[in-house]
Amino acid sequence: MERSRIKARLNILYTFLHLLRSSSLPRSQISAMSTTGSLLLLAFLSYLTILTAQASVFSYTYCFNQKGNYTNSSMYQTNLDIVLSGLTSNTQIDYGFYNLSHGGQNPDGVSAIGLCRGDVKPNECRSCLKNASILVPNKCPNKKEAMGGYNECVLHYYSLGALESNTPICMKNVNNATDVDKFNQVVSDLLYKLREKAAAGDSLRKYAAANETGPDFLTIFGAVQCTxxxxxxxxxxxxxRATSEIPNCCSTKIGCRIIMPRCNVRFEIGRFFDPVPEDSPSPSPRFSTPTSASGGKSNESRSVIVIVVPIVVAILMLIAAVFIYFRKRKHKETSQPDEADQLDDEIKPTESLQLDFDTIRLATDNFSDANKLGQGGFGPVYKGKLYNGEDIAVKRLSMNSGQGDIEFKNEVILVAKLQHRNLVRLLGFCLERRERLLVYEFLPNKSLDYLLFDPTQRAQLDWEIRYKIIVGIARGLLYLHEDSRLRIIHRDLKTSNILLDEELNPKISDFGMARLFVVDQTQSNTSRIVGTYGYMAPEYLMQGQFSMKSDVFSFGVLVLEIISGKKNSATFHGENSHDCLISFAWKNWREGAASNIIDPVLSNGSRDEIMRCIHIGLLCVQENAADRPTMASISLMLSSHSLSLPLPSQPPFLTNNISLSEINSREYNSSEATRSSERRSNNSVEASKNEVSFTELYPR
Structure with a gap:
C-alpha cells in the first residue's frame, strides 16, 4: 500500500516533465525547467530515502573511557540503577526533560539527564528514555559516564564526583551536497536563527526548528535544542560549540547531527520533526499518534500529506523560480549595474570568510581585558583562540572609530583578495549586531613601532633585522602596486601598520584607507584627506592628489625611522627647533654627517648598507612625486648594491607645528575639520598629531 502511494507521487513528477517537453515554450526555457525538474526529482528521491531511514529506529552510544569504571554490585551501580529506573517516573513532567540524581556529591553519586526532541509526545518520550536506560548501560558496561539514545531522545549519566563531560558526538549523512558553499551558507544562516530562538526559550523548553530553501530547490530542515x-x-x-563541530564532521554533507550532553544540533534535506505550537511548552494533542483503528487512518493521511505537500510546494516554487530567472535575465540585458551592485558583487566572494559573532566572542573570552592587545583610533584589538587551536587577532571597530561600513567592506574585499608573505592574512570578518569585527592571523611581536621606539626593546632590532624589515615592506608594496591582479594604494603606511611575525618578518596591515586603481591609472584626487600626518606626501596633504608615489613617500619616512630609531615627529636640535626627521636627515646627509642619523644601537651593522638605505629613503621623500623612484626601482636598489643611485633633491620641510584644521580647511569648513581632528585625537593611542589616523565619513 505504501509502495503504491509513493509510486503515484513519483508519477506526478514524471508527468510534469513530460508536459514541459510537449509544451510550446521556447526550447531554452524548456531545457532550463526540465533540468530543474530533474534536480527536484533527485531531491525527492533523497527525501524518500530519509523518510525510510527515519522509519527504522537506530541508536548510538558514546562511552567516556577517561571517567573510569565501576564494579558490579558496587554502590555506584546501585545508585545508577535507582537513577535510571526512576528518571521518567515523574509523569507530571510532560515537556521532554528529566533530571535525577542519587547518592550525594561523592564518587558513588550518580546523576542522569534525559532530553527528548521538542516535538516528541510525552508518552513517546518516556518510552524512548526507558529503552535508552536499558540500551546505554549494556553498550557501555561498567562505565561511570555514558551517553546515547535514539532519534527522539538523548540519555546521559555521569558521576557526581567528577566534572560532567562536554564531548560532542557527530553523525553525518553519507550523501554530499552538489553546491557545497551555497548549501553550507543556508545551513549556517538557518542554525544561527534557530540558536537565537532556542536560547531565548523558557525554563520548560529551549527548542527551535524550521526550514529554509537551499540550492537546487532543496528544502533544508534544522533543529537545535538545549536542556x-x-x-x-x-x-x-x-x-x-556544537555548530562549530559541523565543518570538522560533515562540511560537505546534506545532513549532520551534533549531540552534546546539554545541547544538540541537526540539519537534513528531509523533515525529521513535527510542528510544535509556539504558545505551548508541550506538544499539542493534534500532533499525537493514535493507536486505535482510527489512528491507522490518521497515520495514513499524515503520510500522504508528508509526501504530497512538499511536491506541490516544490513544483510551485520551481515555476516561480523559472519565471523570476528569465525576468532577471531580461532585465540584465537591458540595464547596466550601478555602483552598489558592483560593491555587492565584490563582497560576495568573501562571504565564505564571514564568522559568527558568538564564535569570536567565545574565542576572545567575551573580549576580556586580559586578551586585549592594544587600542587604536579604530577601537581595541584582542587576542583569541579558535576551537581548532589557531591563535587570532580580532580588530573590533568602535562606533565612533570613523571607519564606516564602506571602509570596513573595503578592507575585507581588498585583504581577502591579496596573498603575499609581507601582507597580513585575513582569516574572517563579522558584520552583525552593529558589530564590525576583522579577524587576522595572530602575529606575536606586535607592530614595528612597539619595538622600534621603545628604549629597551629596540636593542633586539639589529641592522640585519632592520634591513630585512625594510626589504620586506618594499616587497609588500611592490606586490600591491604592480604584482597583484589589483593595483592598491595603501594611503596609511606607517610603523604601527607594520606587524611582525615570530621571526620578525614584516607584514603590512590596515587596508581601511586603501584605494583600488585600474591598471592604467596613475593618480587620483580626493576631497577628504585621510591618513597619518607625517607620513603623507605633500601633494596629497595639500592638494588631495594621491598615487603610488604617495606610498613611496610614506615608505621613505619609514626607512628613515627604522634607521634612526626616531619618530618623524621627534624634535631635533638644529637651526630650526621644528625640524622633523626628514629635514634633519637631509641636512646631515648633505653636510657629510649622515652618521648622526643612525641609531646608536646599530654599531655592528654594515655602514655602507646603512648609508645606501639613507640615500634611498631621501630619494623616496623628494617633494616632486615624479622625482621619486617606483617600488620596482627601490626593490632593485635594495637587492643590487652595485647599482648607482641618483642624487636626491631637497625634500619638503614640513614642520610639526602645522595646524591640521588648516590642512582640511582647504577642502571644507574649518570648524568641522577641528571637531573631526579632536575626535580622532581622543580615539588615538597617543596624543601626538603624528600618530593620529584621519578618516572622514563622506563620499570621495
Missing amino acids: PDLSQQDCSDCLV
Whole structure:
C-alpha cells in the first residue's frame, strides 16, 4: 500500500516533465525547467530515502573511557540503577526533560539527564528514555559516564564526583551536497536563527526548528535544542560549540547531527520533526499518534500529506523560480549595474570568510581585558583562540572609530583578495549586531613601532633585522602596486601598520584607507584627506592628489625611522627647533654627517648598507612625486648594491607645528575639520598629531 502511494507521487513528477517537453515554450526555457525538474526529482528521491531511514529506529552510544569504571554490585551501580529506573517516573513532567540524581556529591553519586526532541509526545518520550536506560548501560558496561539514545531522545549519566563531560558526538549523512558553499551558507544562516530562538526559550523548553530553501530547490530542515535548565547565555554558548563541530564532521554533507550532553544540533534535506505550537511548552494533542483503528487512518493521511505537500510546494516554487530567472535575465540585458551592485558583487566572494559573532566572542573570552592587545583610533584589538587551536587577532571597530561600513567592506574585499608573505592574512570578518569585527592571523611581536621606539626593546632590532624589515615592506608594496591582479594604494603606511611575525618578518596591515586603481591609472584626487600626518606626501596633504608615489613617500619616512630609531615627529636640535626627521636627515646627509642619523644601537651593522638605505629613503621623500623612484626601482636598489643611485633633491620641510584644521580647511569648513581632528585625537593611542589616523565619513 505504501509502495503504491509513493509510486503515484513519483508519477506526478514524471508527468510534469513530460508536459514541459510537449509544451510550446521556447526550447531554452524548456531545457532550463526540465533540468530543474530533474534536480527536484533527485531531491525527492533523497527525501524518500530519509523518510525510510527515519522509519527504522537506530541508536548510538558514546562511552567516556577517561571517567573510569565501576564494579558490579558496587554502590555506584546501585545508585545508577535507582537513577535510571526512576528518571521518567515523574509523569507530571510532560515537556521532554528529566533530571535525577542519587547518592550525594561523592564518587558513588550518580546523576542522569534525559532530553527528548521538542516535538516528541510525552508518552513517546518516556518510552524512548526507558529503552535508552536499558540500551546505554549494556553498550557501555561498567562505565561511570555514558551517553546515547535514539532519534527522539538523548540519555546521559555521569558521576557526581567528577566534572560532567562536554564531548560532542557527530553523525553525518553519507550523501554530499552538489553546491557545497551555497548549501553550507543556508545551513549556517538557518542554525544561527534557530540558536537565537532556542536560547531565548523558557525554563520548560529551549527548542527551535524550521526550514529554509537551499540550492537546487532543496528544502533544508534544522533543529537545535538545549536542556531547559541552562541559562540563555549558556545555551547559546553550548549551541555555538556544537555548530562549530559541523565543518570538522560533515562540511560537505546534506545532513549532520551534533549531540552534546546539554545541547544538540541537526540539519537534513528531509523533515525529521513535527510542528510544535509556539504558545505551548508541550506538544499539542493534534500532533499525537493514535493507536486505535482510527489512528491507522490518521497515520495514513499524515503520510500522504508528508509526501504530497512538499511536491506541490516544490513544483510551485520551481515555476516561480523559472519565471523570476528569465525576468532577471531580461532585465540584465537591458540595464547596466550601478555602483552598489558592483560593491555587492565584490563582497560576495568573501562571504565564505564571514564568522559568527558568538564564535569570536567565545574565542576572545567575551573580549576580556586580559586578551586585549592594544587600542587604536579604530577601537581595541584582542587576542583569541579558535576551537581548532589557531591563535587570532580580532580588530573590533568602535562606533565612533570613523571607519564606516564602506571602509570596513573595503578592507575585507581588498585583504581577502591579496596573498603575499609581507601582507597580513585575513582569516574572517563579522558584520552583525552593529558589530564590525576583522579577524587576522595572530602575529606575536606586535607592530614595528612597539619595538622600534621603545628604549629597551629596540636593542633586539639589529641592522640585519632592520634591513630585512625594510626589504620586506618594499616587497609588500611592490606586490600591491604592480604584482597583484589589483593595483592598491595603501594611503596609511606607517610603523604601527607594520606587524611582525615570530621571526620578525614584516607584514603590512590596515587596508581601511586603501584605494583600488585600474591598471592604467596613475593618480587620483580626493576631497577628504585621510591618513597619518607625517607620513603623507605633500601633494596629497595639500592638494588631495594621491598615487603610488604617495606610498613611496610614506615608505621613505619609514626607512628613515627604522634607521634612526626616531619618530618623524621627534624634535631635533638644529637651526630650526621644528625640524622633523626628514629635514634633519637631509641636512646631515648633505653636510657629510649622515652618521648622526643612525641609531646608536646599530654599531655592528654594515655602514655602507646603512648609508645606501639613507640615500634611498631621501630619494623616496623628494617633494616632486615624479622625482621619486617606483617600488620596482627601490626593490632593485635594495637587492643590487652595485647599482648607482641618483642624487636626491631637497625634500619638503614640513614642520610639526602645522595646524591640521588648516590642512582640511582647504577642502571644507574649518570648524568641522577641528571637531573631526579632536575626535580622532581622543580615539588615538597617543596624543601626538603624528600618530593620529584621519578618516572622514563622506563620499570621495
